[in-house]
Amino acid sequence: MNEEQIHPNHDDLDEETLFVVSQTFKALGDPTRIRILYLLFNNEYSVNEIAKTLNLQQSTVSHQLRFLKNLRLVKYRREGTTLYYSHDDDHVMNTLKQTIEHASHM
Amino acid sequence: MNEEQIHPNHDDLDEETLFVVSQTFKALGDPTRIRILYLLFNNEYSVNEIAKTLNLQQSTVSHQLRFLKNLRLVKYRREGTTLYYSHDDDHVMNTLKQTIEHASHM
DNA sequence: TTATTATATGAGTAAATAATCATATAAGCA
DNA sequence: TGCTTATATGATTATTTACTCATATAATAA
Numbered sequence: 001m002n003e004e005q006i007h008p009n010h011d012d013l014d015e016e017t018l019f020v021v022s023q024t025f026k027a028l029g030d031p032t033r034i035r036i037l038y039l040l041f042n043n044e045y046s047v048n049e050i051a052k053t054l055n056l057q058q059s060t061v062s063h064q065l066r067f068l069k070n071l072r073l074v075k076y077r078r079e080g081t082t083l084y085y086s087h088d089d090d091h092v093m094n095t096l097k098q099t100i101e102h103a104s105h106m
Numbered sequence: 107m108n109e110e111q112i113h114p115n116h117d118d119l120d121e122e123t124l125f126v127v128s129q130t131f132k133a134l135g136d137p138t139r140i141r142i143l144y145l146l147f148n149n150e151y152s153v154n155e156i157a158k159t160l161n162l163q164q165s166t167v168s169h170q171l172r173f174l175k176n177l178r179l180v181k182y183r184r185e186g187t188t189l190y191y192s193h194d195d196d197h198v199m200n201t202l203k204q205t206i207e208h209a210s211h212m
Numbered sequence: 213t214t215a216t217t218a219t220a221t222g223a224g225t226a227a228a229t230a231a232t233c234a235t236a237t238a239a240g241c242a
Numbered sequence: 243t244g245c246t247t248a249t250a251t252g253a254t255t256a257t258t259t260a261c262t263c264a265t266a267t268a269a270t271a272a
Contacts, residue, residue: 012159018137022140029134039117046219080218098201099131099201187247188247
């Protein structure tokens with residue numbers, strides 16, 4: 001047990017929490033990723049469906065999905081050659097939803 | 107009245123909302139800004155107090171406070187030559203608090 | 213097997229970002 | 243007025259980021 005755990009410093013955050021929190025918000029800090037996650041609110045979509053719907057290149061979508069996948073914000077299931085992506089973090093999706101609603105009526 | 111307003115596209119967000127939401131999350135996506143906002147949860151602090159407490163340069167803190175001020179996430183009051191900064195957006199502070207709590211017990 | 217379709221990935225690039233240094237501004241006091 | 247303290251700001255730099263293009267991989271069907 002280290003100092004930090006015995007006498008938690010309430011003025012500052014521990015490094016790990018800081019990293020996780022900043023990574024999470026970084027994921028939500030990009031318009032393209034927001035649009036992708038927003039699309040995945042209710043349904044699952046293939047990479048190509050996302051690209052067509054949002055008018056993005058397949059490559060762009062794939063790169064961003066990998067980013068979101070690494071943070072476990074999305075998951076996918078395979079059907080033949082098609083991968084259907086869906087959201088995988090309720091807390092983050094709720095945070096996004098609330099902030100969108102808050103921003104919408106301003 | 108344009109197309110968008112007559113037939114809102116529920117698959118995508120309007121540009122303004124997208125901008126506000128992404129800017130908000132961008133603000134929370136940097137460790138230094140998170141630490142500053144975390145410090146301002148309960149108290150107001152001067153620029154120098156923030157710098158000393160978080161072990162940052164005065165200039166760094168001042169730059170980040172300007173960033174947060176532009177987004178109206180913080181405000182300040184003057185006392186002589188000293189500026190006391192405090193948080194100014196309850197919704198964002200709540201979002202930050204919830205995500206920190208969520209990340210802490212993981 | 214070869215062709216086709218869907219997706220992933222690596223390299224390259226332009227733009228955005230965060231920190232630092234040096235300096236400017238602004239308020240208060242002697 | 244000049245001096246001190248607190249803060250802001252502009253320029254520079256190193257790093258990160260998001261996209262694009264070209265190509266690789268993977269699954270399926272003919």
